[in-house]
Amino acid sequence: MNKNSKIYIAGHRGMVGSAIERLLKSQGYTRIIGRSSKELDLRNQIAVRDFFKEQKPDIVIDAAAKVGGILANETYPYSFLMDNLQMQNNLISSSLEFETNKFIFLGSSCIYPKLAPQPLKEEYLLTGPLETTNEWYAIAKIVGVKAIEAVRKNYGKDYVALMPTNLYGSHDNFDLETSHVLPAMIRKFYEAKVSRNAYNEPVESVELWGSGMPLREFLHVDDLAAAVVFALENTLPDYLYNIGSGRELKISELASLIQDVVGHTGSIRYDSTKPDGTPRKLMDSSKLMSLGWKPKITLEEGLKSTYAWFLENQENYKQVKM
Template sequence: MQKKSKIYVAGHKGLVGSAIVKILNQSGFTNVIGKSHAEMDLQNQSQVLEFFEREKPEYVFLAAAKVGGIHANNTYPAEFIFSNLQIQNNIIDASYRYGIKKLCFLGSSCIYPKFAKQPMDEGQLLDGKLEPTNEPYAVAKIAGIVMCQSYNRQYGTNYISVMPTNLYGPGDNYHPENSHVLPALIRRFHEAKKQNLPEVVIWGTGKPLREFLYSEDMARACVFLMQHYDVSGDPKGGEHVNVGSGIEVSIKELAETVKEVVGYQGNLVLDPTKPDGTPRKLLDVSKLHQMGWKHQVELKEGVRLAYEDFLQKGVHTP
């Protein structure tokens, strides 16, 4: 990518998309574009084709997706698979039709089997059954990877796929019912602090291990791979790349970190009668490390930055 290249970020207002726009601007790229849902419905093929014909972007970051937690995935499985397939199909095919030089497709670590060996490396894709609660979403993301590979094989394109671990950062979703674990903890500890509650109860034993990556680190990885990872000419269409910190933290340690950053003075209580979920979920990021990329923002600093954003945007309950 050249500094004046026209770069389209699909999903530019989302957690990762907004971070990609920020990192591109900070890196000196001067022609970054995006369209809101009101301006263009990515599920509408004719609107997407019209946009590509009119704007003629040279590079595409495909960060747009319908996302949600377990409850949302369970309640709206048809919407999750249909919407994500439409968005991916429209943008990837339009990129081919209008001669895009390179595309970066963002997936999810949920593409890996429920009982994948840990840490999960790229070769474990389609190596076992998926987690049932988010299978429709995972299948859509797997289809996106295979679609990029198929276009690469048949048309000689250079479309790469990246699979992030658990992400957090500015612009995250702090909804009390459908947010992910880290933003949910930020909100719960903040509200407990404001209400002077004596304790915050965390489900489970606190022992499960998880990996987290700050959204701007994810954005830096995407820009790095767009500049340094080339899959053109690969007879298999190119392998996707895991993106994460490679560092595990227990749910209890995570909760203690959030408690400290928020400044909550009450007690942290674990409820072992509640389910723990998967004992361990860690990506093998050795492939990315071998390319020369490593995350910059450690967990405590990232939580501090995320909490500042939470407070500034007033998304908390008064």
């Protein structure tokens, strides 16, 4: 791979895009471009086409999306479906028109059916109904995967779709209205640890959504960035690859790990009236691993560094506006 290739990272300010940019820069890539959503609204087809006409990137990494947890998905179905469709359609069609050689599309494990066998293999796509809590987002991402497959079939281009498991790390979203489970827990445990009631007594109890029983897999975003760079530097033989750590644990076990990292000693109450989401979600990432990519950051190490980032960035951590 030529280190002078012009690489456009769509969503370069996000958790995933910024991790990819950091890694590419550290590996000597010199021509990385990005635009914020204010500078270039990727839902605007004409603006995206004009940008590609002017910049003609050699490589596009699509890490731009409307992203959020269960609450955000249920509250804003239209925007989770349509914003994501519009952004990815505009990026893929302009990349084809202006002859981008390589396109890396980032989706998510929620593209797979709710009750698919576990661990989830790439071939289970479209074999059953989706989890309803995030089907809007999932359907948009499935369309993106099929568009990548169609580009390869029609034009033989090196376009590829990567489906990461649940990600976490620096630049995560810690806004309780829109965040995913892991950063939400970090914030809740931290706030419980430091808060005081009217009598200046510690208020250490924390309430978490759901039963605590669902099984989940987590991957540090820097490991995902390494997978993206691996896909960029190699011609992968297929169009779709899962990216996970291979380690699954109960939400209640994750809560205990985060309590330890944060130093929270109070009780946890699980609110079972709130949805759990899908009962189990573990990716089978052997297809990409067999080609040479492997995750390196353990959950324990990743939680410590993410908590450190949270503490350093509390004043300005992301407040996502829908």
